[in-house]
């Protein structure tokens with residue numbers, strides 16, 4: 001097997017402990033990195049006064065990580081700035097939240113160049129290089145400029161915006177052109193791929209061939225749709241493990257016979273949390289018989305806290321949850337349990353299993369793995385119902401969920417009422433269909449699809465331990 005070098009802004013090395021706390025993506029990438037004796041390169045999350053390019057190598061659970069610290073100005077302009085104040089809102093269709101500053105572009109270019117220079121000596125002849133996400137779009141080009149002619153792939157974990165939004169980015173042309181340094185570019189859904197193809201067709205006059213290759217000025221890339229999955233079998237087992245079972249029992253006891261609706265999201269404006277709260281408020285106001293009978297548990301760990309839009313969403317959710325509780329609560333019942341901290345995945349599995357409804361209502365989301373994990377954690381005999389936004393990438397693979405328009409409080413309220421009263425046979429049938437899909441297109445399948453495109457000669461498959 002060829003050696004794989006994975007590059008991402010955030011590096012989350014696997015830990016030696018049980019897999020229950022670790023993300024599915026980390027586990028999947030770790031499996032292939034371990035087998036290929038590969039390296040995972042990226043930002044340590046730490047700061048240094050002046051960038052040195054010194055690499056901190058670590059080996060954990062058989063996986064080698066190579067991380068670098070960044071300067072405060074890099075973090076401000078590259079991570080907080082261009083990645084999270086420009087690209088993140090724009091790629092989630094929120095142009096009015098996007099900030100366009102040349103300093104951010106400079107910082108983004110600088111960090112991508114620094115990454116390329118630092119990574120260069122680690123790349124050997126036959127290595128495959130796989131770059132992840134919007135922080136590192138120009139990295140492939142920076143590597144090519146330094147003579148790297150290995151196969152390099154890129155995977156975008158967030159949506160690709162429609163062409164008419166993309167062109168509002170002052171440096172859109174340069175950014176998209178830089179993608180042509182890659183051999184393979186992967187998206188989660190046909191929608192994101194179509195938006196990309198619209199752009200290259202109309203703005204760059206690129207040739208799109210029937211076999212999925214795109215040709216522009218002598219460079220050819222293969223654009224693929226490759227929706228990320230979870231390790232559904234393993235997560236279903238996690239949901240029956242000791243930690244999850246204990247948590248499930250605790251939640252059932254604390255629910256005291258009331259139906260639990262659960263949401264778990266990073267505190268991010270793309271997740272539609274305000275709209276979700278408003279939909280739930282509508283449910284309580286219009287179906288008064290459900291008052292005292294249900295509650296919403298919203299787990300929302302803070303995220304990207306130095307960015308102002310994230311501070312604003314936090315303040316507005318504090319106000320909204322307070323308002324709903326003030327309006328509807330009784331001395332014995334709190335309608336919204338709003339929790340600003342994160343929980344390990346095995347604990348979450350128990351919470352999901354205790355819930356009647358999983359409420360996943362992003363306004364726009366590349367994929368959304370909470371939707372998938374909620375389903376995988378359910379008891380097949382008595383499964384909860386997934387209420388899912390049409391605008392999550394996951395909706396394309398999960399038509400048996402109750403699909404809603406997250407902008408409509410009425411639709412959310414109707415869907416919640418429908419889910420809370422759904423007959424057992426229908427819940428089971430929907431769950432079975434969803435779970436079959438998750439088992440079929442799981443994380444190993446995703447990895448296999450992308451790796452087959454990146455290294456077309458390979459016949460090897462990766463098995464997760």
Ligand code: G6P
Pocket residue numbers: 010133157158303304
């Ligand atoms: C999204 C992005 C990831 C990112 C994650 C957490 O899922 O696609 O690249 O790592 O959010 O965000 P953070 O800024 O904390 O890394």
